[in-house]
Amino acid sequence: MKQRSRNLILCGFMGAGKTTLGRQLAANFRLRFFDLDEEIERREKTKIQAIFHRFGEGYFRELEHRYCKELSECENVVVAVGGGTFGNEANVLLFAKAFDIIFLDVDFETCYFRINGDTNRPLVMSHTKEQLKELFERRRKVYLKVSNIVL
Numbered sequence: 001m002k003q004r005s006r007n008l009i010l011c012g013f014m015g016a017g018k019t020t021l022g023r024q025l026a027a028n029f030r031l032r033f034f035d036l037d038e039e040i041e042r043r044e045k046t047k048i049q050a051i052f053h054r055f056g057e058g059y060f061r062e063l064e065h066r067y068c069k070e071l072s073e074c075e076n077v078v079v080a081v082g083g084g085t086f087g088n089e090a091n092v093l094l095f096a097k098a099f100d101i102i103f104l105d106v107d108f109e110t111c112y113f114r115i116n117g118d119t120n121r122p123l124v125m126s127h128t129k130e131q132l133k134e135l136f137e138r139r140r141k142v143y144l145k146v147s148n149i150v151l
């Protein structure tokens with residue numbers, strides 16, 4: 001009999017620890033791990049920061065959607081998505097059926113401490129702390145809505 005596949009998604013704000021925990025979960029459960037941003041960088045042979053700079057955020061979101069589609073077809077995987085991935089409902093729908101969605105509910109100050117000054121995160125460079133806090137509050141509602149496990 002074919003075993004039911006186990007698929008996990010980690011979502012949360014920048015700096016929540018999605019990639020770190022995702023790798024650990026994948027190792028624990030013997031699943032394959034994918035980090036959406038790393039996948040985009042590897043396949044596009046361009047850094048996220050350069051994609052934003054050269055083509056704009058809209059183009060990055062298109063790429064994000066394209067790679068979400070591919071990853072959503074994988075089985076027995078753990079996927080860490082970007083902080084803004086689930087801002088696009090179409091991405092949530094791709095994963096909703098076959099994945100458990102885990103939200104890493106880390107407080108803003110902790111996230112900010114980890115991401116402040118990170119030149120590889122274009123939104124951190126282009127937003128003030130107050131703007132990031134607003135984004136955090138808005139997104140937290142989305143993460144809570146789309147997830148079925150909160151850590």
Ligand code: S3P
Nearest residue numbers: 013014015037082083084121122
């Ligand atoms: C983004 C988060 C980043 C990356 C891109 C945009 C966002 O991923 O996808 O810089 O919109 O919050 P991390 O959450 O892994 O930093």
